[in-house]
């Protein structure tokens with residue numbers, strides 16, 4: 001049985017962002033799933049998660065990746081989905097500059113095609129250089145790109161801010177990127 005925090009957080013990311021079907025779950029169109037069915041499905045698949053443990057993982061999560069619904073009955077991931085869900089985020093004006101953490105090896109392709117959302121629903125941008133460094137570091141030596149987000153916004157591109165502070169947009173053309 002796997003029941004430590006990091007394991008459970010990774011498991012929740014998998015089922016609430018990418019592959020709910022691995023434990024027989026179905027997310028609704030806004031990405032929510034009932035807490036009861038999540039716990040039942042998890043426990044049937046080798047993850048011993050009590051309601052108390054789930055609360056701890058959600059409230060003490062380093063990036064606040066998950067949220068309970070206002071009625072306390074459902075849970076969803078705040079961002080990072082590859083499955084098609086509508087998070088019902090309102091477009092907002094971004095700051096002048098946001099940052100994207102990546103690695104050297106991707107730069108040539110980024111310079112040719114811009115920042116693509118790849119498998120996820122959005123391109124992810126960070127509010128600080130430090131956060132972007134940490135995002136890049138997941139893959140190797142981090143490289144931080146600055147994105148002229150206010151200029152993009154003025155040119156008609158939409159931005160969304162997830163419940164846990166990650167900036168999201170559809171695509172970033174290379175002309176807005178400074179390395």
Ligand code: HQG
Nearest residue numbers: 065080101102106109110113114115116118120124135166
């Ligand atoms: C790269 C984590 C080649 C892009 C983080 C990135 C984040 C290109 C990778 C969240 C490219 C996609 C998302 C192009 C983009 N050519 N490579 N044209 N355009 N890329 O994981 O931003 O811990 O889907 O630079 O904190 O790394 O999971 O996106 O390296 O917020 O909660 O393609 O995941 O959050 O990788 O990370 P990802 P990301 P969690």
